[in-house]
Amino acid sequence: MDYFVQQLINGLNIGAIYALIALGYTMVYGILRLINFAHGDVYMVGAFVGLGLAKLLGYTTSIPGYNADTVGHSLWGGLVLVLVGSMIGAAIIGMAIERFAYRPVRKYSRMTTLITAIGVSLLIEYLFVAWYGSAQRSFPALVKNDAIHLFGDVRISMPQLIIFGISILLMILLQWIIYKTKIGTAMRAVSFNLNSAKLMGINTDVVISFTFALGSAMAAAGGVLTAQYNPSIDPLMGIITGLKAFVAAVLGGIGNIPGAVLGGLVIGVAETMVVAYGSDIGLASSYRDAVAFTILILVLLLRPSGLLGSTVQEKV
Amino acid sequence: MPPFIKRLVGALVIVLVLVALNAAMSNEGFYGMGLPYYYSHLLRLAGINVILAVSLNLITGFTGQFSIGHAGFMAVGAYASAFLTVYYTQGLEQKLTAMLGATAGQAVIFIIVLLAAAAAAALAGLVVGIPSLRLRGDYLAIVTLGFAEIIRILLVNVQRVGGPTGFSGAIAPWEGRATIPQYANFFWIGLFAVITIVVVYNIVRSDTGRALISIREDELAAQAMGINTTRYKVVAFVISSAFAGVAGGLWAHYNAFLSTQDFQFIRSFEVIIMIVLGGMGSITGSILGAVVITALPELLRTYPYEIVLALALIPLAALLLRLIRRERLPEVIRSGWPHAIFVLAFYVVLFTISRFILINTLDLDLRLRAANVKIEEYRLVIYAALLIAMMLTRPQGLLGQREIGFSWLKRAQRRPEGDAAVGGAGGVPIAERDAPTADPYKETENR
Numbered sequence: 189m190d191y192f193v194q195q196l197i198n199g200l201n202i203g204a205i206y207a208l209i210a211l212g213y214t215m216v217y218g219i220l221r222l223i224n225f226a227h228g229d230v231y232m233v234g235a236f237v238g239l240g241l242a243k244l245l246g247y248t249t250s251i252p253g254y255n256a257d258t259v260g261h262s263l264w265g266g267l268v269l270v271l272v273g274s275m276i277g278a279a280i281i282g283m284a285i286e287r288f289a290y291r292p293v294r295k296y297s298r299m300t301t302l303i304t305a306i307g308v309s310l311l312i313e314y315l316f317v318a319w320y321g322s323a324q325r326s327f328p329a330l331v332k333n334d335a336i337h338l339f340g341d342v343r344i345s346m347p348q349l350i351i352f353g354i355s356i357l358l359m360i361l362l363q364w365i366i367y368k369t370k371i372g373t374a375m376r377a378v379s380f381n382l383n384s385a386k387l388m389g390i391n392t393d394v395v396i397s398f399t400f401a402l403g404s405a406m407a408a409a410g411g412v413l414t415a416q417y418n419p420s421i422d423p424l425m426g427i428i429t430g431l432k433a434f435v436a437a438v439l440g441g442i443g444n445i446p447g448a449v450l451g452g453l454v455i456g457v458a459e460t461m462v463v464a465y466g467s468d469i470g471l472a473s474s475y476r477d478a479v480a481f482t483i484l485i486l487v488l489l490l491r492p493s494g495l496l497g498s499t500v501q502e503k504v
Numbered sequence: 505m506p507p508f509i510k511r512l513v514g515a516l517v518i519v520l521v522l523v524a525l526n527a528a529m530s531n532e533g534f535y536g537m538g539l540p541y542y543y544s545h546l547l548r549l550a551g552i553n554v555i556l557a558v559s560l561n562l563i564t565g566f567t568g569q570f571s572i573g574h575a576g577f578m579a580v581g582a583y584a585s586a587f588l589t590v591y592y593t594q595g596l597e598q599k600l601t602a603m604l605g606a607t608a609g610q611a612v613i614f615i616i617v618l619l620a621a622a623a624a625a626a627l628a629g630l631v632v633g634i635p636s637l638r639l640r641g642d643y644l645a646i647v648t649l650g651f652a653e654i655i656r657i658l659l660v661n662v663q664r665v666g667g668p669t670g671f672s673g674a675i676a677p678w679e680g681r682a683t684i685p686q687y688a689n690f691f692w693i694g695l696f697a698v699i700t701i702v703v704v705y706n707i708v709r710s711d712t713g714r715a716l717i718s719i720r721e722d723e724l725a726a727q728a729m730g731i732n733t734t735r736y737k738v739v740a741f742v743i744s745s746a747f748a749g750v751a752g753g754l755w756a757h758y759n760a761f762l763s764t765q766d767f768q769f770i771r772s773f774e775v776i777i778m779i780v781l782g783g784m785g786s787i788t789g790s791i792l793g794a795v796v797i798t799a800l801p802e803l804l805r806t807y808p809y810e811i812v813l814a815l816a817l818i819p820l821a822a823l824l825l826r827l828i829r830r831e832r833l834p835e836v837i838r839s840g841w842p843h844a845i846f847v848l849a850f851y852v853v854l855f856t857i858s859r860f861i862l863i864n865t866l867d868l869d870l871r872l873r874a875a876n877v878k879i880e881e882y883r884l885v886i887y888a889a890l891l892i893a894m895m896l897t898r899p900q901g902l903l904g905q906r907e908i909g910f911s912w913l914k915r916a917q918r919r920p921e922g923d924a925a926v927g928g929a930g931g932v933p934i935a936e937r938d939a940p941t942a943d944p945y946k947e948t949e950n951r
Contacts, residue, residue, distance in 0.1 A: 289896075
C-alpha cells in the first residue's frame, strides 16, 4: 500500500508537468485549430534558458543542497528568478514562432500549417543540437532536496512539493487570466469564432500572440521544474515529453483547459504505474513510452472528444 | 505492336539496363571504369529513399492522409526479412544453389524474403490503418507517429532480433547465420524502385486513384458521391506500407545491421521532407526530393558553402520573383519555356552576385572555417529551414502536382493551333494552368 501511494505521488508529480505543457497545446488548438508541434521544444528551450540563468546566478552543481552554501542569497529567490526568467524567455520565443512561422501560413490549409509546425520543431531541436551537442547536461539544484516523511514508507521530496505547488499556482493564475481579465475574455471569444471576434473589434493577432506567450511560459515553467526533479536536460528532451503532453491534451478533450490538467495527471500516473507494476505482468519498463500512445489510440477510437470535451459537429 | 508486347519489351529493357548499371557499380566493374564505391553507395541509398518517398506519396500526396509512421513500417519489413534470412532460409538456399546456381538461388530467396517483408508491413499497415484512418488531418498524423513508436518499442523488446543492441546476425541461444547476407545490390534496389514507381503511377491513374484523389480534394464530397472513403484510405495505406516494408527489406540486406535507432520518427520526417520538397501528389517530384535529400548531406560535407548558399537562395529567389510579379515582365518571357529560362537565369545571376559578395569579398567561408563551424552538423537544421521556407513561399512543393515528363514535346500535336493564347493568360493551355487558388490544399473552412 505504501508502495502504491508512493508511486501515485510520483505519477501525479510527472503528470503535473505534463499538464503544464498540455495547457499550451490545448489553448493554441482551441484558438487556431493547430497542433503546435514546436511546443515540446519550447519546453526544452525553457529548461535551457533556466540553465543559463542558474549558472549566471552562481548555481553550479546538481548535488542537492550544496548550492545553498556557495550561493549567498536565499534559495527561494533563485528559484523564482530562474523560473520567471525562463518563462519570459520562452514566451518571447513562442511569440516569435507564431509571428514568423505560423502567421504567414495561417490562411493556408491544415496540411501546410502542420508541416510548418513540424519544420519549426525540427529547426529548434537541431539548432540546439548543433550549438550545444546532443549530450545531456546537468541542471543545478535550486532547492534543498529534503525528503518529507509522510507516513509508513511514503516520502515526498522538496522538488516534488515545489512542482505541485508551482503548477497549482500557475494553473490558478491561468484560470484567473482566462475568466477574469479582458484579454482572457477576448481569448475565449476568439476560440469560439475567430472571424466574429474580429468583427467585434478584437485584435485577433494580439490575442493569438498572447495565447502563444502564455502557453510557452507554462511550458518553460514545466521545463525548469522537471529539471529540478530529474536534473539532466538535452536538446531532444522536448520530443517525447511534448508528444505525451499532447496526448494528455487530447485525453482531456483538446481545447478544454481543465481537461488538459486531468489528462496530464492521468498519463503521468498511468506511466508510473506501468513502470512500477509492469514487471509483475511481464511488461518491461521500456514500454513506458508506449503507454501514452496506447492511451491516445484508445481515446481517439472510443471517445475522440476526450474525457471532458464536447463533440463538435463538422460543418459542410 | 500489341500493348502487352510493348510492356514486355519495356520491362526487359529496364532489367537489362539495371544489370548493366549494376555491373558498373564497382571499381572493378565496366573494365575498371566503374563508379567508385562512394557514389554507388549513395545511389543505392537514393533508390531505397525513392521507394519510401513514392510509396508515402500515395497515402499523403494523393490521398491527402498525413502519415508520420513510414519508418515504423520500414522497420517491420526490415526486421521481418532479416529475421527470415538469418534464422530460416539457410537450408533452402543451399538446396536452391545446388539446383540453380548461386545467383539464381539467392535471387529466389531474396524475392521470397522481400515478399514476406511486404506482407508483414502490409499486415501492420492494415492493423494500424483500420482504426486510425477514421481520423483526420492532425489526429491521424499523431496516431501514425504513435503507432510507429509502439512498433519500435515492441521490436526493442524482442530478444531474438537483438533488442536494444541491434541485429546483425543470429543471437546467441538461437542458431542461424552469423551475419545478415548483403543480397541487395543496385539491381534489386533499382528494380524495386521501378516497380514501386510503376505500381503507384498505375494506381493513381486507375479508378482507385481517382477515388483517392477525390478523398484528398474533399472527403465529404467523395463520400457523398458514394465512395467508401475508409475502405479506399485503408487500401492506399496498406499498399504504401507494403512498399515501405520492401524498402526496409532492401535496407536490411544492404546495410547488414539493424538498430531500432534507425527507425525513429526522424526517419519518417525525412521521408516527409522528401515528398514535401518534391511536391505532394507528384511522383517525379518525390523521386527528385528523395535524390536531393539523399545527396544533400554528402554535398554539404564536400562543397559546403556554395551548396548552402545555393539552397538558401532558392526561397529568396522565389520571394523576389513573387514580388516582381509575372504580369510586369516583358511579353516574351512571361510564360512557358522562355519564362523557365528567365527564372533560371535570374537565379544564376542572384547566386553569382551573392557568391561574389559573401565568399570573395567577405571571406565568409574562411571565417566560418576559422570558427570551426561544421556545416554537416547543420544538416537537419537546413532540412527544417528548407521545409519552413517551402511552406512560406510555395506550399505545394517544387513541382506541385505536376510531373516532369516529355509531354511538352507532344503539345503541338495535341493542340493544332499551337501555344497561341486561349482566353487571355498567354501560352499555357487551360488544363495546365494553376488553379485560381494559390494553394491546392486550401480548405474553405467555415469559421
